Amino acid sequence: MGIYQNFGLKKIVNASGKMTALGASAVHPKVAGAISEAAMDYVDIQELMVAAGKTIATVTGAEDGCPTSGAAAGIAISVAAVIAGTNLTRIEKLPFSDGLKNEILIQKGHAVHFGASVTQMISLGGGKVIEAGQANHVEKDHLIHSVTDQTAALFYVKSHHAVQKGMQSLETMISIAKERVIPVIVDAAAEEDLRKYINMGADLVIYSGGKAIEGPTSGFICGRSHLIEACRAQYQGIGRAMKVGKEAVVGLLTALKRYESREDLSQEQKQRMLRLVEQIKGMAGIEGRVVQDEAGREIYRAELRIDSEKFGMSACELIRHLESGDPAIYTRNHYANTGMIYIDPRPLLPGQEQLIIKRIKEIAGLIRKPACRKNGAGGETDGD
Structure with a gap:
């Protein structure tokens, strides 16, 4: 259990980016250690x-x-x-x-x-x-x-x-x-x-x-x-x-x-997003591609375009489902009103993109699950 869960808060998967609303960055242990030492003197x-x-x-x-x-x-x-x-x-x-x-x-x-x-x-x-x-x-x-x-x-x-x-x-x-x-x-x-x-x-x-x-x-x-x-x-x-x-x-x-001595991870992150987009292929109502940051930075995100009619819900509804889960998954949503959400690889821990894909597929499965209806004998049968 993490420190925030001790206070009753849900675990967060941050696919949104270095966002103030999500606490910006998770600091390196050396940075955390320096903060702790400074606080005690x-x-x-x-x-x-x-x-x-x-x-x-x-x-x-x-x-x-x-x-x-x-x-x-x-x-x-x-x-x-x-x-x-x-x-x-x-x-x-x-x-x-x-x-x-x-x-x-x-x-x-x-x-x-x-x-x-x-x-x-x-x-x-x-x-x-x-x-x-x-x-x-x-x-x-x-x-x-x-x-x-x-x-x-x-x-x-x-x-x-x-x-x-x-x-x-x-x-x-x-x-x-x-x-x-x-x-x-x-x-x-x-x-x-x-x-x-x-x-x-x-x-x-x-x-x-x-x-x-x-x-x-x-x-x-x-x-x-x-x-x-x-x-x-x-x-x-x-x-x-x-x-x-x-x-x-x-x-x-x-x-x-x-x-000053940071490692450039942009190409590795780009490959992670390419693999994520590849796993989206074939899902009804979602098209994916990898795009570079609008301001020209070496940041490559997965862009998911949601067709609400084919997928069964709008991008905004999908966002609400992702954020209401546990862990809560936060995506980058500046263009959600146009049907697009983005996955930012920078704050993702290894393998968390797989968790995102799994959750999207679960949500898609829920909205496409056939409804049950009563048959003539009073029992239940699968819907059409």
Whole structure:
């Protein structure tokens, strides 16, 4: 019995991904050990934050870094940093930023919901959100003409949640920002490349510590030293409400050190999904294929397309059956309304894909089981 079952919770098979709603990542024993050791001792938190920044800088190639309680907190803190800097009076005024240079420019297709609203996180940091262009079409001119004397930063979201077509590239945003001497903030929460956006010229980049990095619930900001100093200063203001504990910082740093020498498992995971799709063949009402992540990451998932008429239930109904079992099986369901569910191999333990196939076949068997009806003699007979 696992720790969560001791509290009456069901066992989870996570085929959804590194999702906050499912606890993000299951950490490596070395990371768990570091968290446990850190929890049982004391440290000067301010010194820990500075030391953590040095490790983050080494791993990312940035000038400095700042741990956070998560990527969402990283958004609010980054925005607060570009608005208030290290000025304590301004820091203590936030999120009320009237009279300050506070406009944060974002492409309309990047104003997404990731479990919460990106624009709300910007507002928590005191930012006045300015959306450029249309939800599926942004021209360079939309961005250029949206920049004003009140623009504090340009904000770019690199995520599968964001609109992937019709948006301006990060390179374009950086070029505009450099012309106007305005910082660029990149939300790269679930991205796997920890150096790419710093190398491209972004001024602040935000990552989740609990997703690709497989650390505890945490996050970090990396970037230019003066801006990171301002990020740390926000812990005297809005950051206090989202402070990160010593255990999470040490767990994050341990995970980051492991991440540098991580093994690339993408092709192995792709093969697991190809085998899963092969076992789907022949099942009435389900078509399967392997697809790459929408945002271009080296993640290969099984896409299951459900024909509700042939299968006997919709994708949403199948999801409810999978989640109501014990263990509960959680799939990736962003496109369930279009009849598609996805299996993400990254969080699956060895062999769990077989459990998923078995459960889907059991559900299919239940809905296709012939009904019984009364015969003339009062007995029962199999239905047609």
